[in-house]
Amino acid sequence: MSNIGIIGGGPAGIMCAIFAAKNPNNKVFILDKSIILNTILPTGGGRCNLAYCEYNFKELAKFYPRGEKFLYSILSKFSTADTIEFFNNIGVETYVQEDLRIFPVSDSSKEVKNALLKQIDRKNIKKLFENVLKIKKTPQGFDVTTDKGFHHFDKLVIATGGKGNGHSLAKSLGHNVTELRPALSSLITKEKDFASVSGISLKNIEAQVFFNNKKVKTLSGDFLFTHNGISGPLVYKISSYCAYLNFDDKNPLKIVLNLVNKDSQDFDKELSESLKTSAQKDILNTVSNYIPKNLAAVVLKKENISHDIKSGQLSKQFREKIVKNLTSLTFNALKVTRGEEIVTAGGVDLKEIDSKTMGSKIVSDLYFCGEILDIDGLTGGFNLQNCWSTGYISGKALYL
Ligand SMILES: Cc1cc2nc3c(=O)[nH]c(=O)nc-3n(C[C@H](O)[C@H](O)[C@H](O)COP(=O)(O)OP(=O)(O)OC[C@H]3O[C@@H](n4cnc5c(N)ncnc54)[C@H](O)[C@@H]3O)c2cc1C
Incomplete structure (x- = not known):
């Protein structure tokens, strides 16, 4: 016994x-x-x-x-x-x-x-x-x-x-x-522009992760904006693979998101076409064809682009800014959200x-x-x- x-x-x-x-x-x-x-x-x-x-x-x-x-x-x-x-x-x-x-x-x-x-x-x-x-x-x-x-x-x-x-x-x-x-956790970011879209999620997007100017990994999954940063399965994955990297406000973890899963040049062509065919539409409505409307509004505000500017009147410089945001939106992660980690x-x-x-x-x-x-x-x-x-x-x- x-x-x-x-x-x-x-x-x-x-x-x-x-x-x-x-x-x-x-x-x-x-x-x-x-x-x-x-x-x-x-x-x-x-x-x-x-x-x-x-x-x-x-x-x-x-x-x-x-x-x-x-x-x-x-x-x-x-x-x-x-x-x-x-x-x-x-x-x-x-x-x-x-x-x-x-x-x-x-x-x-x-x-x-x-x-x-x-x-x-x-x-x-x-x-x-x-x-x-x-x-x-x-x-x-x-x-x-x-x-x-x-x-x-x-x-x-x-x-x-x-x-x-x-x-x-x-x-x-x-x-x-x-x-x-901590692993499988949300991340607190330097960028605070997206607090108003906290709770908005995006399905299966790609992220490239960099630390000390070196690429760490490319990962994909569902993504969520939070009041002070980023979360969702994709971010949990990032936090897990980067659990032992000592990132902080002086040396953040750089996360570059492709919100439309398209190459920037291809997307630029697609958006240019779309701006032509929807020339009379407000730019907010045209950008909302690619990302949720609230998020499109935040992107436009961040780049000082007026919501009601007509799509056909958008300058090349503004178009390029929109393309950059949608194909390589960058977050600098300063730390994990302590105490909320899953493992x-x-x-x-x-x-x-x-x-x-x-x-x-x-x-x-x-x-x-x-x-x-x-x-x-x-x-x-x-x-x-x-x-x-x-x-x-x-x-x-x-x-x-
Ligand atoms: C919110 C959340 C959601 C999750 N969802 C999933 C999921 O869907 N799928 C998945 O695979 N994983 C999930 N996980 C992870 C998963 O729950 C854990 O990995 C798992 O519970 C670990 O099991 P364990 O038995 O090793 O330890 P625990 O589940 O942590 O159990 C340990 C036990 O030991 C007891 N204990 C500790 N110290 C002492 C002591 N000194 N004396 C006596 N008792 C003690 C504790 O009271 C506890 O009951 C989730 C975790 C969290 C926090």
Whole structure:
């Protein structure tokens, strides 16, 4: 009989518990300082984007800016198909959305939470509502001190996510933790002209990202203006790939957006034609053929172009300014919006973890799973997939 303590009742810890408890000789305890599985409720805007429809594990691993190679063996054992099968088996039917993100048919993260909780109860997993403060390794296992008392476990899993004191607990046991940075976050920009169009979104546009006058990446996705900067899936992606670049007001991250997905010369020709054919129309109406009207108004105001100037009367200089704004609108990102990040980049150093078991290579009988690790993915279901997969691998290792 093994006493197994799992610190953290988020998606990773719960997945681990469910598989560890399949062995009747294991007595499994989940310790959580808060309400178990509450962290799943806001996922996917309450709909729980639990996976992504990519069945090739090497292709799937490409969606993780940190952890890609480490995930190969893990995703080869538990990946998209296994996630869907697992959830179907516990009564959660799933569907694939047009953009390949996978959701429960109910579009409800509550349903996912309840289905997982049912498994916890069915498998007699004990829930302890306690905050773990200290862990001591002993020859027989682990002595765990919480805000409510003291426990001994033969084996221990740390699944405390990207925030909180899990990293300090890992460090106290001798593990290295790589630098933690916010990822998947909105960006605060120097440009404030667009505050009035906060909330306006643009579908699938391209961004070129530069830092220190060097191109970092070209990325695409949906984009959103905010009151103090930029956001949306495209910006989350940028923040993730640039998580470790030290940009600030002195040395900003330059983001050049192509709002019309057209080459500037081609667009210049197209706009020139359009200005001729709509010569009697106000310029605002002509530009609104390419971008939302409120945004067109902001672009014109920014360039001091009167809204009611007739399209046929627009000077070449003004036309070129409009083309520049629509094909290479530039934002200087000064910092990320702190505290609102979706995931934490960095975590327990993967060099010290055995990907076949999720066991520590330096402390026997210690395991890690989920976001506490130096693994983070883009938006699209990849971060929960990391939880299901690493949770499964650690649970399976504890089952054996
Ligand atoms: C708003 C939002 C939306 C998201 N949407 C998606 C999405 O749609 N798809 C996706 O793939 N990912 C999404 N994510 C990311 C995803 O939710 C996380 O990556 C995931 O929850 C991490 O799971 P985890 O189990 O590793 O840690 P967590 O979910 O953070 O759970 C850790 C648990 O450990 C407990 N804990 C921490 N420290 C202690 C301690 N010392 N003692 C006891 N308990 C402790 C906490 O109370 C918590 O319950 C979203 C994140 C956010 C914030």
